[in-house]
Amino acid sequence: MPPLSQLVFVYGSLKRGYALHGLLQGQLCLGQAVTEPLYRMFDLGSYPGLVEWPEGLAIRGEVYQVDSECLRRLDEAEGVAERHYARRRILLQAEFESNEVHAWFWLNAVRGLRDCGSEWP
Template structure:
Protein backbone atom coordinates (compact mmCIF):
# COMPACT_ATOMS: atom_id res chain seq x y z
CA UNK A 1 0.00 0.00 0.00
CA UNK A 2 1.47 3.32 -1.11
CA UNK A 3 1.47 6.37 1.14
CA UNK A 4 0.43 9.70 -0.34
CA UNK A 5 0.58 13.20 1.07
CA UNK A 6 -2.41 15.51 0.73
CA UNK A 7 -2.72 19.23 1.47
CA UNK A 8 -6.20 20.11 2.73
CA UNK A 9 -7.50 23.67 3.07
CA UNK A 10 -11.25 23.45 3.74
CA UNK A 11 -13.80 20.98 5.07
CA UNK A 12 -11.16 18.25 5.51
CA UNK A 13 -9.21 20.28 8.10
CA UNK A 14 -9.35 19.50 11.81
CA UNK A 15 -12.66 20.58 13.33
CA UNK A 16 -14.39 20.87 9.95
CA UNK A 17 -17.34 18.87 8.55
CA UNK A 18 -15.40 16.33 6.44
CA UNK A 19 -12.38 15.79 8.69
CA UNK A 20 -13.68 12.28 9.47
CA UNK A 21 -12.40 11.22 6.03
CA UNK A 22 -8.88 11.60 7.49
CA UNK A 23 -9.56 9.76 10.76
CA UNK A 24 -7.08 6.97 9.92
CA UNK A 25 -4.48 9.33 8.43
CA UNK A 26 -1.36 10.80 9.97
CA UNK A 27 -1.37 14.57 10.54
CA UNK A 28 2.04 15.94 9.55
CA UNK A 29 1.56 19.65 10.20
CA UNK A 30 0.32 23.03 9.03
CA UNK A 31 1.53 24.58 5.81
CA UNK A 32 1.03 27.88 4.03
CA UNK A 33 1.49 27.70 0.26
CA UNK A 34 3.52 30.20 -1.71
CA UNK A 35 1.42 33.14 -2.98
CA UNK A 36 0.37 31.24 -6.11
CA UNK A 37 -3.32 30.51 -5.40
CA UNK A 38 -6.64 32.16 -4.57
CA UNK A 39 -9.20 30.74 -2.11
CA UNK A 40 -12.92 31.19 -2.75
CA UNK A 41 -15.97 30.61 -0.57
CA UNK A 42 -18.59 28.46 -2.31
CA UNK A 43 -20.86 28.41 0.74
CA UNK A 44 -20.54 24.95 2.23
CA UNK A 45 -16.97 24.44 1.05
CA UNK A 46 -14.05 26.35 -0.48
CA UNK A 47 -12.36 26.29 -3.86
CA UNK A 48 -8.72 26.97 -4.75
CA UNK A 49 -7.47 28.06 -8.16
CA UNK A 50 -4.19 29.54 -9.35
CA UNK A 51 -3.85 33.15 -8.27
CA UNK A 52 -1.66 35.40 -6.14
CA UNK A 53 -2.40 34.55 -2.48
CA UNK A 54 -1.02 32.08 0.04
CA UNK A 55 -3.40 29.34 1.26
CA UNK A 56 -3.37 27.98 4.83
CA UNK A 57 -3.93 24.28 5.34
CA UNK A 58 -2.79 20.98 6.78
CA UNK A 59 -0.75 18.12 5.36
CA UNK A 60 -1.65 14.46 5.99
CA UNK A 61 -0.11 11.13 5.06
CA UNK A 62 -2.90 8.98 3.61
CA UNK A 63 -3.26 5.51 2.11
CA UNK A 64 -4.63 4.51 -1.31
CA UNK A 65 -8.13 3.87 0.05
CA UNK A 66 -8.31 7.32 1.64
CA UNK A 67 -7.05 8.96 -1.56
CA UNK A 68 -9.80 7.18 -3.52
CA UNK A 69 -12.41 8.34 -1.01
CA UNK A 70 -11.13 11.93 -1.22
CA UNK A 71 -11.24 11.83 -5.03
CA UNK A 72 -14.90 10.77 -4.82
CA UNK A 73 -15.67 13.49 -2.25
CA UNK A 74 -14.00 16.14 -4.43
CA UNK A 75 -15.66 14.77 -7.61
CA UNK A 76 -12.37 14.31 -9.46
CA UNK A 77 -12.01 14.93 -12.38
CA UNK A 78 -15.24 16.92 -12.83
CA UNK A 79 -15.45 19.47 -10.01
CA UNK A 80 -11.83 19.33 -8.82
CA UNK A 81 -8.56 18.02 -10.18
CA UNK A 82 -5.50 16.87 -8.24
CA UNK A 83 -2.13 18.52 -8.74
CA UNK A 84 1.19 18.14 -6.94
CA UNK A 85 2.45 20.85 -4.60
CA UNK A 86 5.74 21.06 -2.69
CA UNK A 87 5.43 21.15 1.10
CA UNK A 88 8.03 20.91 3.88
CA UNK A 89 6.80 17.31 4.36
CA UNK A 90 7.29 16.31 0.71
CA UNK A 91 5.24 16.56 -2.46
CA UNK A 92 1.52 16.49 -1.66
CA UNK A 93 -1.70 16.48 -3.64
CA UNK A 94 -3.81 19.64 -3.67
CA UNK A 95 -7.37 19.75 -5.03
CA UNK A 96 -7.90 22.62 -7.49
CA UNK A 97 -11.36 23.78 -8.53
CA UNK A 98 -12.34 23.55 -12.20
CA UNK A 99 -15.40 25.82 -12.78
CA UNK A 100 -14.26 29.43 -12.60
CA UNK A 101 -17.79 30.71 -13.39
CA UNK A 102 -18.88 29.90 -9.81
CA UNK A 103 -16.02 31.78 -8.14
CA UNK A 104 -17.43 35.00 -6.72
CA UNK A 105 -16.41 35.45 -3.05
CA UNK A 106 -12.66 35.54 -2.39
CA UNK A 107 -11.33 34.63 1.07
CA UNK A 108 -8.51 37.18 1.20
CA UNK A 109 -6.93 35.70 4.34
CA UNK A 110 -6.32 32.43 2.48
CA UNK A 111 -7.68 30.57 5.50
CA UNK A 112 -11.07 28.82 5.19
CA UNK A 113 -11.24 28.34 8.99
CA UNK A 114 -10.87 32.11 9.56
CA UNK A 115 -13.22 33.27 6.80
CA UNK A 116 -15.64 35.17 9.06
Protein backbone atom coordinates in the same frame (compact mmCIF):
# COMPACT_ATOMS: atom_id res chain seq x y z
CA MET B 1 2.56 -5.10 1.15
CA PRO B 2 1.33 -1.88 2.86
CA PRO B 3 -0.84 0.52 0.82
CA LEU B 4 1.08 3.25 -0.98
CA SER B 5 1.00 6.62 0.74
CA GLN B 6 0.93 10.17 -0.51
CA LEU B 7 1.07 13.64 1.05
CA VAL B 8 -1.98 15.84 0.64
CA PHE B 9 -2.65 19.46 1.58
CA VAL B 10 -6.15 20.22 2.88
CA TYR B 11 -7.41 23.79 3.17
CA GLY B 12 -11.18 23.71 3.72
CA SER B 13 -13.81 21.18 4.76
CA LEU B 14 -11.20 18.41 5.23
CA LYS B 15 -9.32 20.32 7.97
CA ARG B 16 -9.67 19.43 11.65
CA GLY B 17 -12.99 20.61 13.03
CA TYR B 18 -14.74 20.76 9.64
CA ALA B 19 -17.46 18.64 8.00
CA LEU B 20 -15.37 16.19 5.95
CA HIS B 21 -12.44 15.71 8.33
CA GLY B 22 -13.74 12.23 9.22
CA LEU B 23 -12.60 11.06 5.78
CA LEU B 24 -9.03 11.43 7.11
CA GLN B 25 -9.62 9.16 10.11
CA GLY B 26 -6.64 6.87 10.68
CA GLN B 27 -4.31 8.96 8.52
CA LEU B 28 -1.21 10.76 9.80
CA CYS B 29 -1.37 14.54 10.24
CA LEU B 30 2.10 15.94 9.59
CA GLY B 31 1.19 19.46 10.68
CA GLN B 32 0.27 22.93 9.55
CA ALA B 33 1.51 24.20 6.21
CA VAL B 34 1.43 27.31 4.02
CA THR B 35 1.50 27.37 0.23
CA GLU B 36 3.71 29.48 -1.95
CA PRO B 37 1.74 32.67 -2.84
CA LEU B 38 0.42 31.23 -6.11
CA TYR B 39 -3.20 30.42 -5.26
CA ARG B 40 -6.57 31.89 -4.29
CA MET B 41 -9.51 30.37 -2.43
CA PHE B 42 -13.09 31.19 -3.34
CA ASP B 43 -16.27 30.64 -1.32
CA LEU B 44 -18.42 27.94 -2.95
CA GLY B 45 -20.98 27.91 -0.14
CA SER B 46 -20.13 25.44 2.62
CA TYR B 47 -16.62 24.82 1.31
CA PRO B 48 -13.89 26.63 -0.65
CA GLY B 49 -12.43 26.11 -4.09
CA LEU B 50 -8.69 26.56 -4.63
CA VAL B 51 -7.39 27.91 -7.95
CA GLU B 52 -4.00 28.90 -9.33
CA TRP B 53 -3.79 32.70 -9.50
CA PRO B 54 -1.13 35.11 -10.83
CA GLU B 55 -1.48 37.47 -7.83
CA GLY B 56 -1.93 34.66 -5.35
CA LEU B 57 -1.84 34.38 -1.59
CA ALA B 58 -0.08 31.99 0.78
CA ILE B 59 -2.96 29.66 1.72
CA ARG B 60 -2.97 28.05 5.18
CA GLY B 61 -3.88 24.40 5.71
CA GLU B 62 -2.75 21.01 6.96
CA VAL B 63 -0.66 18.21 5.45
CA TYR B 64 -1.59 14.53 5.83
CA GLN B 65 0.08 11.32 4.82
CA VAL B 66 -2.74 9.21 3.39
CA ASP B 67 -2.97 5.66 2.07
CA SER B 68 -4.35 4.74 -1.34
CA GLU B 69 -7.81 3.82 0.02
CA CYS B 70 -8.13 7.19 1.76
CA LEU B 71 -6.97 8.94 -1.41
CA ARG B 72 -9.72 7.15 -3.36
CA ARG B 73 -12.33 8.29 -0.79
CA LEU B 74 -11.06 11.87 -0.94
CA ASP B 75 -11.16 11.93 -4.76
CA GLU B 76 -14.74 10.66 -4.60
CA ALA B 77 -15.77 13.25 -1.98
CA GLU B 78 -14.17 16.05 -4.00
CA GLY B 79 -15.99 15.06 -7.19
CA VAL B 80 -12.88 14.30 -9.23
CA ALA B 81 -14.76 11.91 -11.56
CA GLU B 82 -17.41 14.60 -12.12
CA ARG B 83 -14.64 17.12 -12.90
CA HIS B 84 -15.54 19.49 -10.04
CA TYR B 85 -12.01 19.24 -8.65
CA ALA B 86 -8.70 17.82 -9.88
CA ARG B 87 -5.91 16.53 -7.65
CA ARG B 88 -2.65 18.26 -8.60
CA ARG B 89 0.73 19.07 -7.13
CA ILE B 90 0.80 22.14 -4.89
CA LEU B 91 3.87 24.12 -3.85
CA LEU B 92 4.33 24.58 -0.11
CA GLN B 93 6.74 26.68 1.94
CA ALA B 94 9.20 25.73 4.70
CA GLU B 95 9.43 22.13 5.86
CA PHE B 96 7.30 20.73 3.00
CA GLU B 97 8.88 22.69 0.12
CA SER B 98 10.93 19.74 -1.13
CA ASN B 99 8.09 17.20 -0.86
CA GLU B 100 5.64 16.24 -3.56
CA VAL B 101 2.30 17.24 -2.05
CA HIS B 102 -1.08 17.24 -3.80
CA ALA B 103 -4.27 19.23 -3.25
CA TRP B 104 -7.67 19.45 -4.89
CA PHE B 105 -8.12 22.37 -7.30
CA TRP B 106 -11.51 23.78 -8.33
CA LEU B 107 -12.06 23.37 -12.08
CA ASN B 108 -15.03 25.68 -12.63
CA ALA B 109 -15.49 29.44 -12.95
CA VAL B 110 -14.88 31.68 -9.93
CA ARG B 111 -16.13 34.98 -11.37
CA GLY B 112 -18.51 36.61 -8.91
CA LEU B 113 -17.48 34.38 -6.01
CA ARG B 114 -16.15 35.83 -2.76
CA ASP B 115 -12.38 35.58 -2.27
CA CYS B 116 -11.76 33.80 1.05
CA GLY B 117 -8.31 35.25 1.68
CA SER B 118 -5.57 32.98 2.98
CA GLU B 119 -7.57 30.77 5.36
CA TRP B 120 -10.98 29.07 5.39
CA PRO B 121 -13.50 30.11 6.61
